[in-house]
Amino acid sequence: MTQPVQLGVVLLCHAQLDVAAHMARIWVRGGARVAIHVDAKASAASVDAMKEALSDLPGIVWSRRHRCDWGSFGLVQATQDAAQLLLDSFPDLSHVYLASGACLPLRPVRDLTAYLALDPQRDHIESVSAFEVGWTVGGLNEERFTLYFPLDWRRRRKLFDRLVSLQRRLGVRRKLPKGIAPHLGSQWWCLTATTLRAILDDPRRAEFDRFFRLSWIPDESYFQTLARRHATRIESQSLTLAKFDHDGRPYQLYDDHVLMLEESRCFVARKVWPDATRLLAHFPRSAAARPDHGPPQPQRFERMINRTVRRRLLGRPGLYMQSRFPRKDAENGKTSAPYAVFQGFSDIFPDFETWLGRLVDADVHGHLLGPEMVEFAGRPETGPGAISSNRLIRDRDPQGFLTALIRITSRTQIFQFSPRDNQALNWFMATDANAHIHVVTGAWMLPLLQCGMPFDDIRRITAQLQRAELAQLDVLNSVWVRARVHVHELTDFLARPEAILLQALQQLPVQPGVMDTLPRMRDLDGLAELLRRLRNSGLRPRLSGDSLPTPQIPMPERTAAE
Amino acid sequence: MAHIATSYDAVVFVFLLPAVVMRLGRLPVPDRFRRRAERQYLVARAFNRRRALKPVVNRTAQIRSGDILAFVTLRNERVRLPHFLDYYRKLGIDHFLIVNNDSNDGSGNYLAEQPDVSLWWTNSSYKRSRFGMDWLNRLLARHGSGHWCLTIDPDEFLIYPHCDTRPLSALTGWLDTSGQRSFPAMLLDMYPRGNIEDEIYEEGTDPFTIARWFDPANYTISKNAYYGNLWIQGGPRTRKFFTAEPLSGPALNKIPLVKWHWRYAYVSSTHMLLPRHLNLVYDEDGGEQASGCLLHAKFLSTFADKSTEELDRRQHYANSKEYQAYHAGLRRGTNLWCNESREYGDWRQIEDLGLISRGNWA
Numbered sequence: 034m035t036q037p038v039q040l041g042v043v044l045l046c047h048a049q050l051d052v053a054a055h056m057a058r059i060w061v062r063g064g065a066r067v068a069i070h071v072d073a074k075a076s077a078a079s080v081d082a083m084k085e086a087l088s089d090l091p092g093i094v095w096s097r098r099h100r101c102d103w104g105s106f107g108l109v110q111a112t113q114d115a116a117q118l119l120l121d122s123f124p125d126l127s128h129v130y131l132a133s134g135a136c137l138p139l140r141p142v143r144d145l146t147a148y149l150a151l152d153p154q155r156d157h158i159e160s161v162s163a164f165e166v167g168w169t170v171g172g173l174n175e176e177r178f179t180l181y182f183p184l185d186w187r188r189r190r191k192l193f194d195r196l197v198s199l200q201r202r203l204g205v206r207r208k209l210p211k212g213i214a215p216h217l218g219s220q221w222w223c224l225t226a227t228t229l230r231a232i233l234d235d236p237r238r239a240e241f242d243r244f245f246r247l248s249w250i251p252d253e254s255y256f257q258t259l260a261r262r263h264a265t266r267i268e269s270q271s272l273t274l275a276k277f278d279h280d281g282r283p284y285q286l287y288d289d290h291v292l293m294l295e296e297s298r299c300f301v302a303r304k305v306w307p308d309a310t311r312l313l314a315h316f317p318r319s320a321a322a323r324p325d326h327g328p329p330q331p332q333r334f335e336r337m338i339n340r341t342v343r344r345r346l347l348g349r350p351g352l353y354m355q356s357r358f359p360r361k362d363a364e365n366g367k368t369s370a371p372y373a374v375f376q377g378f379s380d381i382f383p384d385f386e387t388w389l390g391r392l393v394d395a396d397v398h399g400h401l402l403g404p405e406m407v408e409f410a411g412r413p414e415t416g417p418g419a420i421s422s423n424r425l426i427r428d429r430d431p432q433g434f435l436t437a438l439i440r441i442t443s444r445t446q447i448f449q450f451s452p453r454d455n456q457a458l459n460w461f462m463a464t465d466a467n468a469h470i471h472v473v474t475g476a477w478m479l480p481l482l483q484c485g486m487p488f489d490d491i492r493r494i495t496a497q498l499q500r501a502e503l504a505q506l507d508v509l510n511s512v513w514v515r516a517r518v519h520v521h522e523l524t525d526f527l528a529r530p531e532a533i534l535l536q537a538l539q540q541l542p543v544q545p546g547v548m549d550t551l552p553r554m555r556d557l558d559g560l561a562e563l564l565r566r567l568r569n570s571g572l573r574p575r576l577s578g579d580s581l582p583t584p585q586i587p588m589p590e591r592t593a594a595e
Numbered sequence: 596m597a598h599i600a601t602s603y604d605a606v607v608f609v610f611l612l613p614a615v616v617m618r619l620g621r622l623p624v625p626d627r628f629r630r631r632a633e634r635q636y637l638v639a640r641a642f643n644r645r646r647a648l649k650p651v652v653n654r655t656a657q658i659r660s661g662d663i664l665a666f667v668t669l670r671n672e673r674v675r676l677p678h679f680l681d682y683y684r685k686l687g688i689d690h691f692l693i694v695n696n697d698s699n700d701g702s703g704n705y706l707a708e709q710p711d712v713s714l715w716w717t718n719s720s721y722k723r724s725r726f727g728m729d730w731l732n733r734l735l736a737r738h739g740s741g742h743w744c745l746t747i748d749p750d751e752f753l754i755y756p757h758c759d760t761r762p763l764s765a766l767t768g769w770l771d772t773s774g775q776r777s778f779p780a781m782l783l784d785m786y787p788r789g790n791i792e793d794e795i796y797e798e799g800t801d802p803f804t805i806a807r808w809f810d811p812a813n814y815t816i817s818k819n820a821y822y823g824n825l826w827i828q829g830g831p832r833t834r835k836f837f838t839a840e841p842l843s844g845p846a847l848n849k850i851p852l853v854k855w856h857w858r859y860a861y862v863s864s865t866h867m868l869l870p871r872h873l874n875l876v877y878d879e880d881g882g883e884q885a886s887g888c889l890l891h892a893k894f895l896s897t898f899a900d901k902s903t904e905e906l907d908r909r910q911h912y913a914n915s916k917e918y919q920a921y922h923a924g925l926r927r928g929t930n931l932w933c934n935e936s937r938e939y940g941d942w943r944q945i946e947d948l949g950l951i952s953r954g955n956w957a
Contacts, residue, residue: 276957284957289760306765338957347957348883350950353816355781355848356886358825358877365881418812419935421834429633429828430815440949441812476751 036562038153041126041226044109046134047072049307050083053134053591057087059317063142066092070111071135073100073209081232089529094122103187103281108220108252120226123250129154130223136303137275137286138317140325145300147270147324149223156228156264158459160257160269169235177249178215179206186350196318210237210244218257221273223304224264231263232256274299274331276338279346279391284338288312293337299329312320330578351440353433367465368439370448373574374468377476379449381526386449388552394542395445401438402431402454409507417442422453431457439467452501459508468516470509471537473521474502475574477553482563491563492570501576527557541594598948626821634869637860638726641732648694650714652707655692659802662689663763665745666734667742668727670696671904672749674897676705676891677799684711687752687763688745692738694730696721712736721908728861735809739855743767744852746865747889752803753780753851755887756953769956770885771854777868778852779876780887782845783950784830785809785939786894786931795896801894808936809890810834811948814847824867824874831894831931849889850876885954888945895929 042060044067046053053069060067071080083169087093097106098114101581116129127148133223140144150155159314163175180200184193208213224232229358236243241259245251260267274297276284283304288293294302295318305312348357359365379385379399390397390410395418399408407427409416416422418441420434427434435458439446462468477498481491519537531551566572624632658664665688672679681690690711695703697718707716707829719726735744745753745763755766755778770778785806787794794805814829825848849865853873860869867874878884937948942950945951 040853147699153691196939262902278773278955280773285769285772287757287761287765291759293904298753307763307765307769308768322875341953341955341957344883344953345878348881348952349949352883354814355779355816355825356877356880356884356948356952356954357882358816358818359881360879364882379677413934415834415935417835417935419810419933420813421838423834423838423841425814426813426829426833426838430817433815437812437814529637 038150038188039125039127040146041119041123042127043112043119043129045111050079054083054086056134061090061092065142066123067097068094068115070096070115071098073098075391078253086244094118102185104250106251109255112343116229120230126226127223128223129229131221132301133303135305136300136301137305140300141320142319142322143320147326151326155266155268156270156274158222158224158257158261160216161214161218162267163217172181178209180543181247183247184383210240213258215254215256216257216261219271219275220258221223221271224321225271227336228260228264232259235306272300274302274415286312291315293334297331298327299331299588316512321400329429351436353436356550368436368467370439371467372439372446374450374470376450377473381478382477383555392543394544395447396442398448400454401448403495404453427553428455431455432461438574459505463514463516466515469540470518471522473523473526482559491570492567495567497573536553611642630869634860636797641729644724644729645733647717648717651714651716654713658690660805663687663743663767665691666731666738667749668694668696668731671698671700671704673700674706674798675749678801682752692734718796732860735855736857740857744853744855744857750892751889753887753889756942756956758942776854777850777873777876779850781827782808782847782849782891783888784832784891786831788932790930791894792896792899802895806892806894808932808937809939811937817885820852822867823871825877835931883952883954885956888949888951
């Protein structure tokens with residue numbers, strides 16, 4: 034047997050009283066009794082206009098006005114007074130719903146009463162133990178109850194923070210009143226009249242009020258805590274769809290949310306943007322012949338909100354733009370996708386770029402950071418994303434250049450690198466988990482073998498490049514490296530090029546058909562001789578390897594030919 | 596009378612004092628005080644230049660509290676005006692405050708007839724009034740205080756997340772509730788496919804049916820430590836006209852939408868403001884704040900004439916270097932389009948590309 038549900042609504046109104054009047058009308062038309070509380074800050078004229086607008090409706094009572102600031106005890110007092118007035122004026126009520134003037138009923142009020150009638154003894158109030166929640170604003174959970182909070186967090190933020198840390202330092206710990214366990218939850222609830230009366234008529238109410246007056250955001254904890262003391266059965270989920278951002282501000286609802294709100298099948302949603310005329314006209318849906326007591330399904334809407342929260346707090350990895358410019362090491366992902374850097378390979382194999390391009394399903398560029406130009410694959414004047422191949426434009430912001438390229442392209446990016454190139458990104462790439470860096474140290478020396486330059490120039494260039502590569506290796510050997518780095522010395526590489534190439538290819542999207550031949554290797558004649566001359570001229574070649582190659586080193590090309 | 600004049604001079608002297616302070620250059624004055632001196636100087640300077648603006652039609656009495664205002668300086672933009680006013684009226688601008696810099700193509704008469712336009716006329720030097728910013732700072736201080744103010748050129752069209760379904764007042768309302776006083780909108784250069792002169796722009800039509808292409812990802816950013824703003828460059832102009840010295844390419848960062856206070860001042864165009872906190876419209880911890888875009892309809896058939904004229908007047912930034920570069924480039928018949936240009940769809944496309952963000956505005 035189900036007893037009939039008679040719904041009462043406590044309507045807390047702050048600003049936009051015309052919209053609030055619209056909401057009150059919806060509730061009254063749906064058969065609910067309404068107690069309206071208007072914030073003491075609202076102007077007398079607007080309150081008079083609201084009273085005038087609602088004068089034709091029965092079943093409305095106006096409660097004493099309190100000043101309601103965000104997170105202040107005034108909100109609790111307003112709720113208490115209005116609820117008391119409502120229960121006194123309409124003793125036949127079975128449930129009381131707490132809503133605001135910006136809460137829009139989405140489904141007919143009859144649906145809500147039908148849903149409540151399914152289990153009339155149940156209290157619908159989100160109530161989570163303060164020791165369990167992880168979603169509170171400002172990083173305070175149980176400290177909300179153990180410290181004193183006389184200040185407005187919104188307006189006196191600095192002083193507020195200082196007071197909190199002072200109390201922490203002094204070891205302030207307020208005593209909780211006996212018999213209550215602090216709980217938190219959404220401000221918007223629907224309690225049975227029995228539970229609500231028990232809370233309001235509690236003989237220890239003065240003691241509880243005194244305690245909550247100085248706790249933080251009591252409107253999210255007063256009823257949530259005391260319901261645990263008095264209720265028989267609690268359904269710990271609010272019937273009002275209300276989401277808050279990381280700063281504790283409610284998300285607003287606009288015309289374009291109509292579809293998603295309708296799908297959510299929630300009874301009430303907040304907070305409605307006052308000028309969302311389509312939304313206000315669309316909801317509540319007109320009542321069907323038989324009241325529909327299906328439960329709310331807000332999951333999809335909540336997913337949308339969670340996506341927004343993630344975007345606000347974490348952002349899109351690898352994106353640098355006008356409203357997201359993370360400081361160093363706060364990027365949440367320095368780049369948006371994995372990429373590979375090959376250093377020295379194009380010096381050993383002159384055709385390495387084309388060879389690799391045929392082998393992998395990826396964009397294989399030349400020296401993107403090269404000293405003459407940006408060597409995009411195919412050497413266009415304008416690369417992916419309309420990025421210029423001009424080196425001056427690139428060097429204006431190398432990091433922006435690389436991250437934009439990686440983000441705008443859908444395929445994996447692979448490029449060549451050498452000590453001749455712009456070294457500005459060494460730290461950036463080494464600390465980026467998306468980077469695969471393959472280095473053959475000392476390979477930059479090979480193009481010098483056949484360059485035909487005077488020896489003095491070769492010596493000077495060698496010294497320069499060696500210094501650059503040593504600085505880079507310092508970076509790659511540091512403890513901050515997050516990239517996957519493979520460093521081989523030139524002699525090691527020449528001893529087993531195939532194995533090392535294969536190993537490098539394993540991490541790339543290799544196309545089926547696999548590698549058949551090695552690319553053509555540069556002629557290494559005269560390397561030992563060059564190294565000897567460099568050494569004799571006072572330079573110490575350090576990067577080509579410990580065991581200096583002799584002219585008789587086994588050439589893989591030759592072995593293959595034999 | 597003499598007595599009054601003297602006291603007035605004293606006022607001017609006090610106002611100009613910050614300028615003197617700024618010139619003291621090397622003194623170890625903390626940046627905070629330097630910026631404050633500069634801001635006070637700019638506010639005073641705008642006040643001092645107030646007589647340069649002659650009111651033509653003053654309908655500012657129509658402005659109601661909570662109205663969103665647009666502030667514009669223009670010269671010879673008659674062809675663009677109908678669509679411009681239309682676009683922003685639909686977006687939810689309640690009143691336009693426009694400075695007509697000595698137009699001779701009928702812009703003035705056309706604007707004077709519009710019911711929601713207040714018009715001022717001036718023939719002072721654009722360059723010596725800091726490229727019109729003195730005039731606008733003056734109008735902003737006088738009429739914009741307490742309002743959301745959009746400061747734009749007649750060839751800039753604001754888009755922002757959800758702009759197809761939510762009016763500008765929804766955005767400003769949301770900015771108000773989240774305690775933000777400024778909203779960034781980067782300049783996005785739009786251009787046609789083919790030569791710029793080929794398709795003639797007809798009055799009253801949407802310029803982006805012609806100039807509907809843009810560069811998706813070639814923007815470079817650095818942070819200005821002193822003013823706190825981001826300095827964004829790139830786009831087709833840098834790619835095409837400024838390859839030799841990319842640093843002198845045009846700045847694309849803009850903060851056009853501000854809840855104004857008479858103490859605020861635009862420093863350089865709408866690229867940055869003082870006080871500094873208005874420039875901090877980006878997140879540095881990895882998150883994204885909300886931002887929009889100003890679609891720039893500069894590269895239309897009207898551009899070649901305009902660049903010739905502006906080149907003669909030499910009233911633009913850095914001796915009209917930009918216009919010189921364009922003119923050299925455009926005479927060769929260059930077009931800005933390339934294989935990698937993207938065709939403009941809607942704000943969602945721009946957001947996916949990462950040029951704007953909805954931030955926290957679900």
